[in-house]
Amino acid sequence: MARLTARPTPATAPWRALVLAAAALYFLVPLAASVVFTVDVPGRGVDLGAYTRILDTEGFLPSLLLSLELAAATIAVVLLLLVPAAVALRLTAPKLRPVVEVVCAAPLVVPPIAFVAGIGTVLKWGPEHLSRTPLFQTFVAVQNPDFPVVLVLAYAVMALPFAYRALDAGLRAIDVRTLVEAARSCGASLPQALLRAVLPNLRGALLSASFLTLALVLGEFTTAQLLGFRPFAVWIVNISGSQAQMSVAVSVMSLLVTWLLLLVLAGFGSRRTPSSTSDRK
Amino acid sequence: MTTDMTTPPTAAASCAAAAPAAPAAPAARTGRRAGRSGALAVVPLLLFTAVAFGLPALAMLDGAFTTRDPATGATSYGLGNLTASWQGAYLTALVGSVKLSATSALLAALLGLLLAQAVVTSPLRALREAVLTASGVLANFGGVPLAFAFVATLGNSGVLTRRLGLSDTGWNLYSFWGLVLVYLYFLVPLMVLTITPALDGLRTQWREAAQNNGATHRQYWQHVALPVLAPSLLGGLVLLFGSAFAAYATAAAMVGSSVPLVTLQIADAISGNVLIGQENVALALSLDMVLVAGLVMAVYLPLQRRSARWLA
Numbered sequence: 001m002a003r004l005t006a007r008p009t010p011a012t013a014p015w016r017a018l019v020l021a022a023a024a025l026y027f028l029v030p031l032a033a034s035v036v037f038t039v040d041v042p043g044r045g046v047d048l049g050a051y052t053r054i055l056d057t058e059g060f061l062p063s064l065l066l067s068l069e070l071a072a073a074t075i076a077v078v079l080l081l082l083v084p085a086a087v088a089l090r091l092t093a094p095k096l097r098p099v100v101e102v103v104c105a106a107p108l109v110v111p112p113i114a115f116v117a118g119i120g121t122v123l124k125w126g127p128e129h130l131s132r133t134p135l136f137q138t139f140v141a142v143q144n145p146d147f148p149v150v151l152v153l154a155y156a157v158m159a160l161p162f163a164y165r166a167l168d169a170g171l172r173a174i175d176v177r178t179l180v181e182a183a184r185s186c187g188a189s190l191p192q193a194l195l196r197a198v199l200p201n202l203r204g205a206l207l208s209a210s211f212l213t214l215a216l217v218l219g220e221f222t223t224a225q226l227l228g229f230r231p232f233a234v235w236i237v238n239i240s241g242s243q244a245q246m247s248v249a250v251s252v253m254s255l256l257v258t259w260l261l262l263l264v265l266a267g268f269g270s271r272r273t274p275s276s277t278s279d280r281k
Numbered sequence: 282m283t284t285d286m287t288t289p290p291t292a293a294a295s296c297a298a299a300a301p302a303a304p305a306a307p308a309a310r311t312g313r314r315a316g317r318s319g320a321l322a323v324v325p326l327l328l329f330t331a332v333a334f335g336l337p338a339l340a341m342l343d344g345a346f347t348t349r350d351p352a353t354g355a356t357s358y359g360l361g362n363l364t365a366s367w368q369g370a371y372l373t374a375l376v377g378s379v380k381l382s383a384t385s386a387l388l389a390a391l392l393g394l395l396l397a398q399a400v401v402t403s404p405l406r407a408l409r410e411a412v413l414t415a416s417g418v419l420a421n422f423g424g425v426p427l428a429f430a431f432v433a434t435l436g437n438s439g440v441l442t443r444r445l446g447l448s449d450t451g452w453n454l455y456s457f458w459g460l461v462l463v464y465l466y467f468l469v470p471l472m473v474l475t476i477t478p479a480l481d482g483l484r485t486q487w488r489e490a491a492q493n494n495g496a497t498h499r500q501y502w503q504h505v506a507l508p509v510l511a512p513s514l515l516g517g518l519v520l521l522f523g524s525a526f527a528a529y530a531t532a533a534a535m536v537g538s539s540v541p542l543v544t545l546q547i548a549d550a551i552s553g554n555v556l557i558g559q560e561n562v563a564l565a566l567s568l569d570m571v572l573v574a575g576l577v578m579a580v581y582l583p584l585q586r587r588s589a590r591w592l593a
Binding site for chain 1: 318319320323326327329330332333338339340341343392399400414415417418419429433435439440469526527530533534548560563568570571574
C-alpha cells in the first residue's frame with residue numbers, strides 16, 4: 001500500500017476494505033464450500049471419489065457430447081447467419097440496420113421459459129394438424145433425441161442478441177468499406193476481399209461471439225429440460241437426486257471450464273483495446 | 282520486365298486519377314446492385330428468425346387467446362386464459378416472482394453500487410481489473426451450477442449448514458430469502474458492470490467544485506453525484522429486475538416448487554404436472570412475462586440513452 005502514489009482518502013479506507021472483504025467472502029465461500037462438499041465424505045475423511053468416478057457415471061459422456069455437438073452446430077448457424085448480414089449492413093445495406101437490430105434484440109424480450117412454451121406449442125401442431133402431410137416428417141426429424149435440431153434453432157435464437165452485439169462491436173472497430181475498397185482496387189473479387197481482408201480482421205469478434213454462444217449452450221437447462229432432451233445441464237440435475245456429491249463435483253468442473261472460457265474471452269477483449277484501458281487514470 | 286515493373290504504379294495512378302473523376306452513374310449502378318446483394322445477405326437471418334422465433338411467438342399469442350370448452354372441445358378466441366392467469370395460484374406465482382425480483386434487484390443494486398464505488402475509488406488498479414473481469418464472468422453465471430454450489434454450501438446438508446449448525450437457527454435455503462441470497466450471486470456482478478462506467482463518469486472536478494463552494498460530502502452526493510447517477514442506477518435496477526424475473530433454472534434446480542414463481546408455474550403447466558388442459562394458461566402466463574420484460578426494456582433503453590449523455 002505504501003508505495004502507491006495515488007491519493008487514497010484515509011477517511012474512506014475502512015468502509016472500502018469492509019465492502020471488499022464482504023464481497024470476497026460472499027463470492028468465494030460458496031465455491032470453496034462446494035469443493036469441500038465434494039471431497040469431504042462424512043466419517044471417511046477426504047475422498048476424491050466424486051471426481052474420479054465422473055467418467056464412469058452412466059450418461060456423462062453422451063450428455064456432454066450432445067451438448068458439445070449442439071454448441072458446435074449453434075455456433076455455425078449463428079455465425080453463418082450473422083456474419084454476412086452484419087457485414088452487408090456496414091457495406092451496402094445500411095437502411096436495413098434498424099430492422100436487423102430489432103430482430104436481434106427481440107429475443108431479449110421473451111424470457112427463455114416463455115420461448116419454450118411457444119416452441120412446445122408449435123411442436124404439438126405436428127401430431128395435431130399435420131400428421132398426414134410431408135411436413136410431419138420434418139417435425140419428427142427436428143425432435144430426434146440423438147441430435148435435436150429444434151434445440152439448435154432455439155439456442156441460435158437465444159444467442160442472437162449477444163453474438164450480434166459482439167460482431168457489431170468488432171465491425172465498428174474496423175473500417176469495412178475502406179478495407180473492401182482497398183482489396184478490390186488491388187484486384188480482389190468481392191468474395192476474396194471479404195474472406196481475406198475483412199474476416200481475418202474480425203477474428204476477435206468471431207471468437208467472442210463463438211465463446212458466448214458456447215457458454216450459453218453448455219449451461220442451458222430450461223429449453224432442453226422442458227422439451228424433454230438430455231444434454232449436460234439436464235443430466236446434472238437428473239443425477240443430483242441419487243448422487244449429490246457427483247452432481248456438485250460436475251457443477252464445479254463445468255463452472256471452472258466455463259469461467260476459463262469467459263476469462264480467455266475477457267483476455268481477448270482487453271488485449272484488443274489496450275489503449276482505452278491505459279488512458280484512464 | 283521493365284514494363285512489368287512500371288505497370289502497377291501506372292495502374293494505381295490511373296486508378297487514383299480516375300477515382301475522383303469517375304462519373305456518378307456507374308458508382309450508383311454498382312451501389313444499387315451491391316445494395317440488392319447486401320439485402321440478400323440479410324435475408325437468411327430474417328427468414329431464420331421468422332421461423333425459429335416468429336413461429337413460437339405467434340403460437341404463444343394464438344394459444345394465449347384461445348380457450349377450449351372442456352365439454353365440447355370447441356375452441357374460440359377470448360380473454361379466458363389471460364384472466365385465469367391473473368387469478369388464484371397463478372396470481373400468487375406472478376406476485377411471488379415480482380416480489381422476489383424486486384427484492385433481489387433492490388438489494389443487488391445497493392450492494393453493487395457499494396462494491397463498484399469501492400473498486401472505482403480504490404488506488405489499486407489490479408483490484409479494479411480483477412473485480413471487473415470477475416464480474417463479467419459471474420454475471421453470466423447462473424442456472425444449475427449456481428444452484429448446486431449454494432445447495433452444497435447452505436443447503437440442508439451443506440458444508441456451512443453442518444459446520445455452523447445453521448439448521449437449529451431456522452435457516453432454510455429453499456425459501457424466499459434463500460433464493461434472494463442465491464440471485465445476488467449473479468445480480469451484484471451485473472450491477473457492478475452496469476454502474477462502473479457511470480461512476481467513472483463522475484468527474485473529480487465536480488467534487489472539487491462542490492467542495493470549493495463549501496459543500497459537505499453528503500451535499501455533494503445528494504445534489505451532484507446521485508442526480509447524475511440516477512438514470513444509470515434506475516436503468517441497472519430495471520435490468521436486474523428483468524434478469525431475476527426471467528430466471529428459471531436456478532430456482533427449478535434449487536427449490537422445486539416450494540416458492541411460488543411464475544417461471545415454475547409455466548414449467549409445471551407445460552410438462553403437464555398440474556391439471557390437463559392448462560397449457561394455454563401457461564401460454565397466457567408466458568405472455569404476461571413477455572409484457573413485463575417488454576416494459577422493462579421500454580424503461581431501460583431510454584434511461585440508458587440518458588445516462589450515456591453524461592458519460593460521453
